[in-house]
Amino acid sequence: MPDLSINFAGITSPNPFWLASAPPTNSGYQVMKAFDAGWGGAVWKTLGVPVINVSSRYGGVSYRDKRLVGFNNIELISDRPLTDNLREISEVKKRFPDHAVIASLMVQSRQEWHDIVRQSQDAGADGFELNFGCPHGMCERGMGSAVGQEPNVLQMIVEWVMEVAQKPVIVKLTPNISDITEPAQAARRGGADAISLINTIQSIVGVDLDRFAPYPIVDGQGTNGGYCGPAVKPIALNMVKNCAQHPDVRLPISGIGGIENWRDAVEHILLGASSVQVCTAAMHFGFGIIRELVSGLEQYMVEKNFNTIYDFVGKALPNVRHWEDLNMKYQVKAHIHEEKCIGCQLCYTACEDGAHQAIRLQAGTRTPAIIEENCVGCNLCSLVCPVDDCITMDRHDDGTQHLTWKERTTANTIPTEFNDEKAGGRHHWVPEPAAALGKERHKTLPGKARALGIL
Amino acid sequence: MAEFSTPTTAQEFAQNFAQLKPNMSRTEALYESSRCLFCFDAPCITACPSGIDIPQFIRQINSGNVTGSARTIYEANYFGNACGKVCPTEVLCEGSCVYNLQDVKPIEIGRLQSYATTQAITENKKLFTPGPANGKRVAVIGAGPAGISAACELRALGYEVTVFEAKAQPSGLTVYGVAPYKITNEEALAEMTYLQGQFGYEVRYHAPITGRADLAALEAEYDAIFLGIGLGKTTQLGLPGEEKINCVGAVEFIEELRQRQQQMQVGRTVIVFGGGNTAMDAASEAARLGAESVVLAYRRGKEEMGAYDFEYELAKAVGMKGLFNVAPLEIVGDDYVAGVRFIRTVIEDGRVREVPGSEFVQACDMVIKATGQAKQTHFLHHIPGLELDGRGRIVADAAGQTTNPQYFTSGDARNGGAEVVNAAAEAKVAARGIHAFLSK
Ligand SMILES: Cc1cc2nc3c(=O)[nH]c(=O)nc-3n(C[C@H](O)[C@H](O)[C@H](O)COP(=O)(O)OP(=O)(O)OC[C@H]3O[C@@H](n4cnc5c(N)ncnc54)[C@H](O)[C@@H]3O)c2cc1C
Numbered sequence: 081m082p083d084l085s086i087n088f089a090g091i092t093s094p095n096p097f098w099l100a101s102a103p104p105t106n107s108g109y110q111v112m113k114a115f116d117a118g119w120g121g122a123v124w125k126t127l128g129v130p131v132i133n134v135s136s137r138y139g140g141v142s143y144r145d146k147r148l149v150g151f152n153n154i155e156l157i158s159d160r161p162l163t164d165n166l167r168e169i170s171e172v173k174k175r176f177p178d179h180a181v182i183a184s185l186m187v188q189s190r191q192e193w194h195d196i197v198r199q200s201q202d203a204g205a206d207g208f209e210l211n212f213g214c215p216h217g218m219c220e221r222g223m224g225s226a227v228g229q230e231p232n233v234l235q236m237i238v239e240w241v242m243e244v245a246q247k248p249v250i251v252k253l254t255p256n257i258s259d260i261t262e263p264a265q266a267a268r269r270g271g272a273d274a275i276s277l278i279n280t281i282q283s284i285v286g287v288d289l290d291r292f293a294p295y296p297i298v299d300g301q302g303t304n305g306g307y308c309g310p311a312v313k314p315i316a317l318n319m320v321k322n323c324a325q326h327p328d329v330r331l332p333i334s335g336i337g338g339i340e341n342w343r344d345a346v347e348h349i350l351l352g353a354s355s356v357q358v359c360t361a362a363m364h365f366g367f368g369i370i371r372e373l374v375s376g377l378e379q380y381m382v383e384k385n386f387n388t389i390y391d392f393v394g395k396a397l398p399n400v401r402h403w404e405d406l407n408m409k410y411q412v413k414a415h416i417h418e419e420k421c422i423g424c425q426l427c428y429t430a431c432e433d434g435a436h437q438a439i440r441l442q443a444g445t446r447t448p449a450i451i452e453e454n455c456v457g458c459n460l461c462s463l464v465c466p467v468d469d470c471i472t473m474d475r476h477d478d479g480t481q482h483l484t485w486k487e488r489t490t491a492n493t494i495p496t497e498f499n500d501e502k503a504g505g506r507h508h509w510v511p512e513p514a515a516a517l518g519k520e521r522h523k524t525l526p527g528k529a530r531a532l533g534i535l
Numbered sequence: 536m537a538e539f540s541t542p543t544t545a546q547e548f549a550q551n552f553a554q555l556k557p558n559m560s561r562t563e564a565l566y567e568s569s570r571c572l573f574c575f576d577a578p579c580i581t582a583c584p585s586g587i588d589i590p591q592f593i594r595q596i597n598s599g600n601v602t603g604s605a606r607t608i609y610e611a612n613y614f615g616n617a618c619g620k621v622c623p624t625e626v627l628c629e630g631s632c633v634y635n636l637q638d639v640k641p642i643e644i645g646r647l648q649s650y651a652t653t654q655a656i657t658e659n660k661k662l663f664t665p666g667p668a669n670g671k672r673v674a675v676i677g678a679g680p681a682g683i684s685a686a687c688e689l690r691a692l693g694y695e696v697t698v699f700e701a702k703a704q705p706s707g708l709t710v711y712g713v714a715p716y717k718i719t720n721e722e723a724l725a726e727m728t729y730l731q732g733q734f735g736y737e738v739r740y741h742a743p744i745t746g747r748a749d750l751a752a753l754e755a756e757y758d759a760i761f762l763g764i765g766l767g768k769t770t771q772l773g774l775p776g777e778e779k780i781n782c783v784g785a786v787e788f789i790e791e792l793r794q795r796q797q798q799m800q801v802g803r804t805v806i807v808f809g810g811g812n813t814a815m816d817a818a819s820e821a822a823r824l825g826a827e828s829v830v831l832a833y834r835r836g837k838e839e840m841g842a843y844d845f846e847y848e849l850a851k852a853v854g855m856k857g858l859f860n861v862a863p864l865e866i867v868g869d870d871y872v873a874g875v876r877f878i879r880t881v882i883e884d885g886r887v888r889e890v891p892g893s894e895f896v897q898a899c900d901m902v903i904k905a906t907g908q909a910k911q912t913h914f915l916h917h918i919p920g921l922e923l924d925g926r927g928r929i930v931a932d933a934a935g936q937t938t939n940p941q942y943f944t945s946g947d948a949r950n951g952g953a954e955v956v957n958a959a960a961e962a963k964v965a966a967r968g969i970h971a972f973l974s975k
Pocket residue numbers: 621622623676677678679680681682699700701702706707708709712713714717742743744745763764765766785786789813816914945946947948952953954955956958
């Protein structure tokens with residue numbers, strides 16, 4: 081069996097799965113239950129100044145029949161007394177000495193930071209996470225993302241914390257910034273031991289069409305909230321990658337954002353995370369999802385012959401390049417495996433209307449055919465096809481040639497005219513505009529009624 | 536057998552005749568509509584005789600525009616709600632859903648269709664209005680799927696429409712013939728009330744058009760006449776003993792069942808003649824009324840039955856036993872049916888041949904003949920110049936116009952007996968035909 085345990089900037093944990101600082105880590109009761117279920121660590125719901133929450137706090141995004149593909153909240157940091165939280169932290173640590181308990185903190189003045197770091201240290205926390213991310217409610221008071229968006233202020237606060245911290249300090253970054261590596265570098269300059277990202281993204285998840293107000297609605301009105309859940313994973317992955325690749329960051333990364341199953345976690349790890357945190361998925365499905373997370377990760381490691389997490393932390397990073405480094409000579413084209421086709425013709429209409437008119441219909445069958453000369457190899461058809469492996473993107477170049485934009489720039493052979501082989505070279509074929517007329521109109525009326533000319 | 540005990544209350548009746556396609560909840564509709572792929576030039580549309588834009592109405596359900604969905608359905612088919620429940624979707628839209636090719640359950644198009652239309656009916660959503668009056672009048676004979684569909688379309692085109700119906704209720708065989716486990720009386724009639732509210736045609740019940748005098752009056756008073764009269768009673772077989780008590784025609788048996796419901800009497804041991812869908816329905820219905828044994832007697836082999844496979848399976852599932860390759864010779868018994876004398880048959884060169892000396896009597900106390908409906912030729916002969924084809928069907932052109940130019944037709948009377956959806960779709964065309972004719 082592979083070894084799932086981690087040592088994250090000095091914080092040890094039996095596995096890389098931590099609960100992110102959020103409602104699931106609001107109390108000792110919840111954290112004990114989570115550890116009992118198999119979670120490796122927990123970042124406690126952010127401790128700090130007294131707050132008051134509003135009622136109606138969450139909004140969700142549904143996609144067709146799937147609920148909570150995106151989630152947002154307008155909640156603040158912990159609304160429970162600090163002393164209660166600290167007492168429960170020490171109780172959890174007593175019961176679970178090998179699990180990671182990290183205190184998430186958010187206060188304002190240097191003195192306050194010193195006090196709260198000491199208090200949580202005394203309570204037995206294994207480390208700290210500085211919450212510079214909350215995009216609503218706290219930033220108006222000069223905390224949360226107001227700090228995360230100001231690298232200098234961030235660095236200063238990290239320095240204050242480092243003055244008293246005897247345990248590892250993680251800085252949690254807000255994605256509400258144009259270049260995530262700036263606060264990440266500031267964290268490093270301030271002396272932090274690690275970073276975690278992403279916190280939630282400023283969002284409005286939806287508008288009530290009858291009440292004319294954004295969700296979640298508080299007495300007829302709403303405000304921007306913080307977006308998270310499966311929908312944010314792509315944004316999180318990119319930011320994790322940016323920090324992992326940046327030469328001046330070089331800090332362990334705790335990956336957060338859209339992690340719901342083991343695959344999501346592995347993706348974060350392959351892009352440089354060495355611990356992962358989960359919030360929305362635990363809020364949606366409960367702590368029980370840890371069993372699937374652990375079993376999936378273990379199975380993956382067995383199959384890949386990875387003994388520890390560190391065997392694949394950042395393993396995909398060398399293959400994430402700038403666009404200018406990609407091989408322009410590489411050429412794939414779509415191929416329809418007719419025996420699998422169910423004849424939905426989604427590929428046809430997608431390519432016809434949304435890509436390059438490289439798929440045609442055939443008489444006597446509902447299976448469309450690729451027009452290879454026109455196919456630029458964009459993948460669209462293979463993405464819309466509902467049947468697994470029915471449309472494959474097959475390689476057409478012989479693999480011997482390699483030419484990147486960067487190489488052309490260096491060689492000073494940047495094109496001065498439109499002549500892209502993949503777009504058909506100089507005389508790229510597209511149908512004449514007028515050929516479009518009358519093609520689609522008849523499809524929008526009911527079939528038989530249309531054929532019979534009665535509508 | 537006795538899988539079903541004889542229903543004595545409305546509740547027991549509803550249990551025995553539980554809906555095959557029960558109404559969907561909002562959640563179920565959301566889940567099911569989410570699965571639809573929104574195929575291009577979707578094969579389900581092609582397979583629907585009324586050409587409903589299925590991916591469009593499913594997408595509308597999915598996006599929460601259920602009223603728009605109902606409009607999409609009704610624009611193509613005025614019996615949208617009934618069709619969702621009674622159509623043989625297995626061989627129509629759902630049978631051609633692309634998911635079948637992937638061995639995945641096809642989209643439940645019928646139930647989604649009824650979901651959207653049920654909501655429009657229940658909330659009495661205003662979707663249609665009569666067209667501006669054009670001063671012309673059309674008489675419609677028969678308030679079945681054909682007649683009512685024609686009436687709706689004609690009203691939309693601005694005609695004044697009067698429907699003459701022999702019976703007490705509209706919707707024709709939808710309420711008098713279709714099996715009760717496909718659609719309830721209340722559902723069938725609710726759609727009729729809804730349509731009449733939208734389009735405002737007049738229906739005269741208990742108003743059979745019977746002879747030349749009635750027809751002449753209509754011809755004088757109306758610019759055109761639409762024949763939506765369907766088919767007639769069960770054909771007589773000419774067997775000795777056919778007049779005995781408890782030897783009944785399937786259409787008559789079902790009509791009585793649909794009206795009397797749990798008050799309906801059925802024999803303990805029932806023999807059903809026939810191999811079509813009506814025979815399967817009658818057998819199923821007899822079983823659900825608590826008959827102890829139901830035997831289907833068919834002149835040919837099982838494979839040659841006209842019934843859809845799923846209808847046969849449905850009847851078998853409630854206990855019907857098949858007796859194949861037998862022909863009835865006589866209904867035996869005194870006043871009441873006591874059995875049927877059969878002779879065994881073989882098929883030679885596609886023909887049924889009786890096997891001499893193979894006669895036997897099968898005891899029973901009820902016979903239901905599902906051997907086809909007669910055409911209304913006697914009545915139709917009163918219409919001057921009206922031609923019928925060799926099988927008694929009214930001859931008409933693509934626009935539904937008969938050989939008497941004032942008369943148009945569609946539905947069972949013209950196609951010889953198909954489904955509700957065919958009658959509804961063809962009637963729309965015929966209404967357009969009337970419009971073209973009267974606009975000349
Ligand atoms: C037992 C049985 C089960 C069926 N099951 C199904 C099913 O599950 N699904 C399906 O889609 N189809 C089914 N059908 C077929 C379907 O019911 C018919 O195809 C459809 O009803 C035909 O519509 P129509 O308007 O042409 O005729 P009908 O429905 O027969 O309507 C004709 C109407 O005209 C009236 N009428 C007739 N003559 C006159 C007159 N002279 N004056 C005034 N009124 C008159 C009749 O009373 C009747 O109301 C079934 C048919 C039968 C017999």
